Amino acid sequence: MGPYHPECPERLDAVSDRLIASGLEAHVAHYDAPAVTREQLARVHDEDYIAMIEATSPESDICYLDPDTAMSPHSLDAARHAAGAVVLGTDLVLKGECRAAFCAVRPPGHHAERRRAMGFCLFNNVAVGVAHALAHGLERAAVLDFDVHHGNGTEEIFAADPRVVMVGTFEYPLYPYSGVDPMGPNMHNVPLRAGS
The missing domain is CATH 3.40.800.20 (Histone deacetylase domain)
Known part of the structure; x- marks a missing residue:
């Protein structure tokens, strides 16, 4: 690249x-x-x-x-x-x-x-x-996404699957500028300020 x-x-x-x-x-x-x-x-x-x-x-x-x-x-x-x-x-x-x-x-x-x-x-x-x-x-899975960026793709894929819970921490606002409003009840996002 x-x-x-x-x-x-x-x-x-x-x-x-x-x-x-x-x-x-x-x-x-x-x-x-x-x-x-x-x-x-x-x-x-x-x-x-x-x-x-x-x-x-x-x-x-x-x-x-x-x-x-x-x-x-x-x-x-x-x-x-x-x-x-x-x-x-x-x-x-x-x-x-x-x-x-x-x-x-x-x-x-x-x-x-x-x-x-x-x-x-x-x-x-x-x-x-x-x-x-x-x-x-x-039967069930948990995804812990600890990254500076929101794991928007993983959330989008599993938001409608009650067998999967996702907890994500990420800096906000930052690319991809999503995650403040979770896509489903099994999605738990923790947007953090820069330097947190």
Whole structure:
């Protein structure tokens, strides 16, 4: 996306460096993320939207889905593996093979809505994981979204699903300028002033 674009591989390097510096790296198991399946994506994204993202993926250069959200020739593959990593982490926890999963992935996901990419997000990784867990026997799920930006996509996807509760903290006013009025009774937003 360019050397000064905030969506860059160096963000993952920063996470890895911090895990090493904190000593947590010794307690982390690494897995190769599979690509998410179309069926897994379709639990939270419309088929037409998935097809549009696939058709828009450039063979060379960069294309923009909106002023913030760009795709390079590698973005679709990265987004499929980011969502696949969350599905894998969900499976590991559901099967009792680990107590918790942390997925350091790019691109991010919580701005991607059912029918729209935005805020660097193509697919909503967390929503894909939650929907996967619900499809495999989990009765209820809670999403805790602690970010400087409101997780508008995750809220939009689950606002009408009483099995999912979401609690989000975020700076307001700040992109995407939403979240003050929750979209459903299971959505609990905590907009905070800058520096809170």
